[in-house]
Amino acid sequence: MDAINAGINYQSKGGMNSSTSGTIYTIPVVVHIVHNNGTENISDAQVLQGIQDLNDGFANQGPYQDVNGVDVEIVFCMAERDPNDNATNGITRDISPLTDMIMEDDDITLKDINRWNPNDYLNIWLVQSITSLSSGPGVAGYAYFPSSHGQPEDGIVNEAAYFGSSTGNSSVHIHEAGHYLGLYHTFEGGCTNNDCLND
Numbered sequence: 001m002d003a004i005n006a007g008i009n010y011q012s013k014g015g016m017n018s019s020t021s022g023t024i025y026t027i028p029v030v031v032h033i034v035h036n037n038g039t040e041n042i043s044d045a046q047v048l049q050g051i052q053d054l055n056d057g058f059a060n061q062g063p064y065q066d067v068n069g070v071d072v073e074i075v076f077c078m079a080e081r082d083p084n085d086n087a088t089n090g091i092t093r094d095i096s097p098l099t100d101m102i103m104e105d106d107d108i109t110l111k112d113i114n115r116w117n118p119n120d121y122l123n124i125w126l127v128q129s130i131t132s133l134s135s136g137p138g139v140a141g142y143a144y145f146p147s148s149h150g151q152p153e154d155g156i157v158n159e160a161a162y163f164g165s166s167t168g169n170s171s172v173h174i175h176e177a178g179h180y181l182g183l184y185h186t187f188e189g190g191c192t193n194n195d196c197l198n199d
């Protein structure tokens with residue numbers, strides 16, 4: 001995580017149009033599909049599309065390309081080895097009623113169903129629906145900031161319908177991956193000169 005943070009800090013100090021460092025940071029990902037035999041049990045192909053969208057977003061490529069954007073030199077790849085060093089495609093599937101979850105009540109219980117060491121993998125859990133006690137239904141995804149790295153809550157939770165199903169929908173997990181790596185919303189913090197950096 002320190003290497004990832006160093007890469008982000010380099011990009012932040014260089015500004016929007018700075019040249020890249022040439023160092024690529026690779027983050028192994030495991031996608032845990034928590035389902036109840038419904039539409040949330042998405043195909044491997046849709047998962048792979050979601051990871052491709054994530055990489056395109058972070059590389060400022062394809063449908064996510066923006067004239068003001070840059071390639072942040074972070075690549076997300078499906079885990080090839082599981083925690084026991086067995087070959088894997090980086091996708092797990094578990095049946096549970098927690099596929100319809102309440103964020104504040106079920107977060108850790110959901111993640112306890114299947115969690116790979118968060119010091120070695122980015123865990124992404126896909127579910128049917130996420131409800132928040134404070135804001136109700138309609139939470140498409142959420143993530144914890146790097147201060148939770150290595151802790152039970154570490155990772156991203158996303159509604160499966162918003163993962164790899166379309167460009168707009170994939171923006172949800174791209175957004176949440178930004179939070180996972182320490183990025184705040186542009187409207188947060190004490191930015192007084194509109195450079196989106198802490199002043």
